[in-house]
Amino acid sequence: MACANEVVHCYSRLALTVGRMVELARAKDWTGLPALDGECTAIVDRLRELAPASGLAPLERARVTALMTRIRADQDELAGIVRPQLARLMRRIDELQREQKVRSTYRGTP
Incomplete structure (x- = not known):
C-alpha cells in the first residue's frame, strides 16, 4: 500500500531529523x-x-513503533540539552533588562 509506505517513510525521516x-x-x-x-x-x-487513510500491516506497524520509540528517546535527550540552555538565556535576558533599567534610572531616561 503506497500510503502505508509513505507513513513509514515519514516516520523514518522524522527519526533522522530529530x-x-x-x-x-x-x-x-x-x-x-x-x-x-x-x-x-x-x-x-x-x-x-x-x-486517517493509512492501514498499516503488522510489519509496518512494528517498524513505526520502533521509530516512534527512537524519536521519543531523542526528543527527551534534546529537551534535556536545550532546557538548561534556554533557562540560562532567559536568566541572562532578565539580568540585561535589570541592568538597562538601573542605567536608565540613574541617567534619568526611560
Whole structure:
C-alpha cells in the first residue's frame, strides 16, 4: 500500500531529523535547530494528513513503533540539552533588562 509506505517513510525521516537535532544540540550548534524543527513540523503535518487513510500491516506497524520509540528517546535527550540552555538565556535576558533599567534610572531616561 503506497500510503502505508509513505507513513513509514515519514516516520523514518522524522527519526533522522530529530536525531540530527540531537547531534547539533550535543555539539552546541544551535544555528541549525530552527530549520530542522521546521522540517519536523512539515513531516508531522504530512503524517496527520496520512493517518486517517493509512492501514498499516503488522510489519509496518512494528517498524513505526520502533521509530516512534527512537524519536521519543531523542526528543527527551534534546529537551534535556536545550532546557538548561534556554533557562540560562532567559536568566541572562532578565539580568540585561535589570541592568538597562538601573542605567536608565540613574541617567534619568526611560
